[in-house]
Amino acid sequence: MTSTGFVAVAAGVFVRRCPVLDVNSTLVVGDGEALLVDTLSTDGQARDLAAAIRALTPYPWIIVNTHHHFDHCFGNAVLAEGGRPVWGHEAAAALLAERADALRRQWYEEWVATDPELAAGLAEVRVVPPDHTVHGSATLAVGGRSVTLRHLGRGHTAGDLVVQVPDADLLIAGDLVEQAGPPSFEDAYPLEWPETLAAMQHLLGPDSVVVPGHGSPVGPGFVHHQHTELTDLAWRIRDGHADGAPAEAVAARAPFGPQAALTAVRRGYAELAGRAV
Numbered sequence: 001m002t003s004t005g006f007v008a009v010a011a012g013v014f015v016r017r018c019p020v021l022d023v024n025s026t027l028v029v030g031d032g033e034a035l036l037v038d039t040l041s042t043d044g045q046a047r048d049l050a051a052a053i054r055a056l057t058p059y060p061w062i063i064v065n066t067h068h069h070f071d072h073c074f075g076n077a078v079l080a081e082g083g084r085p086v087w088g089h090e091a092a093a094a095l096l097a098e099r100a101d102a103l104r105r106q107w108y109e110e111w112v113a114t115d116p117e118l119a120a121g122l123a124e125v126r127v128v129p130p131d132h133t134v135h136g137s138a139t140l141a142v143g144g145r146s147v148t149l150r151h152l153g154r155g156h157t158a159g160d161l162v163v164q165v166p167d168a169d170l171l172i173a174g175d176l177v178e179q180a181g182p183p184s185f186e187d188a189y190p191l192e193w194p195e196t197l198a199a200m201q202h203l204l205g206p207d208s209v210v211v212p213g214h215g216s217p218v219g220p221g222f223v224h225h226q227h228t229e230l231t232d233l234a235w236r237i238r239d240g241h242a243d244g245a246p247a248e249a250v251a252a253r254a255p256f257g258p259q260a261a262l263t264a265v266r267r268g269y270a271e272l273a274g275r276a277v
C-alpha cells in the first residue's frame with residue numbers, strides 16, 4: 001500500500017478503501033488523464049481522496065458514479081471542482097437531480113444516531129448529479145485507455161453502472177457485488193438482480209479482477225457464488241409470494257441473513273403485487 005491508501009490492483013488501476021463504510025474508490029490512470037470511480041460521502045472524505053489522488057498522479061480526472069447512494073457520489077461537489085465531467089446512469093442522475101433534498105434528509109436521519117459525524121457531513125453536502133448520463137453503455141478514452149461504462153439492468157438500484165477496463169482485465173462493480181457485508185436491498189430489484197449479475201459474468205474472464213462497492217477485490221468465483229445466492233433468494237420470493245407466505249418466514253430461511261433478506265422479500269413482494277417500488 002502507498003501512503004495515500006491506494007493499492008495497485010492491476011496495471012495502472014488503484015483502489016482506495018475508505019474506513020467509513022469500507023467504500024472503494026478506484027482510479028484508472030492513463031497517459032495524461034485519469035478516471036475516478038466513486039467519490040465517497042462527505043466534503044471532508046472527498047478532500048482526503050483528492051489529496052490521495054494528487055500524490056499518485058498529476059493528471060486531471062473524469063468522474064464516474066456507480067449509483068446514486070451517498071457513499072458513492074456525495075463527494076462529487078469537491079472532486080468535480082473546476083468543471084470535471086461526472087458520468088452516471090440516467091436513473092441515478094435523475095434521482096440526484098429531483099430528490100436531492102429528500103435523499104439527504106433520509107440518509108441524515110438514517111445515520112444520525114449511529115454515526116453523527118457522518119450524518120453532519122451528509123447534511124452539509126451540495127449534491128452534484130452526473131452531468132453526463134449513460135442509458136446502455138458509453139466508451140470513454142482515458143489517456144489512451146479505453147474504459148466502458150455499462151448498465152446491465154436493475155439490481156442494487158434502478159441505475160447501477162459497471163466500469164470495464166479491458167486492458168487491465170478488470171471490472172468495477174459498484175454495489176452490485178458486495179464483499180464487506182451482505183448485498184443491500186433498500187433500493188434494490190431483487191427479482192432482476194440475478195439476471196444483471198449473469199450479464200456481468202459474461203464480461204469476466206477466468207482471471208478478471210472485480211472491484212466491489214465495499215471490501216476487497218474479488219474474482220469471478222465470488223461473483224458466481226453471489227449470483228447463485230441472489231437466484232436462490234429471487235426464487236424464494238416468487239414461491240413465498242405465490243404461497244402467500246409471510247415475508248418474515250421467507251427471509252428467515254433465505255441467504256444473506258434474515259435482516260437483509262427481509263428488505264429484499266418486502267421489495268420483491270411489492271413488485272410482484274404491482275406496487276411501485
Ligand SMILES: [Zn+2]
Pocket residue numbers: 067069156175184213
Ligand atoms: Zn449502494
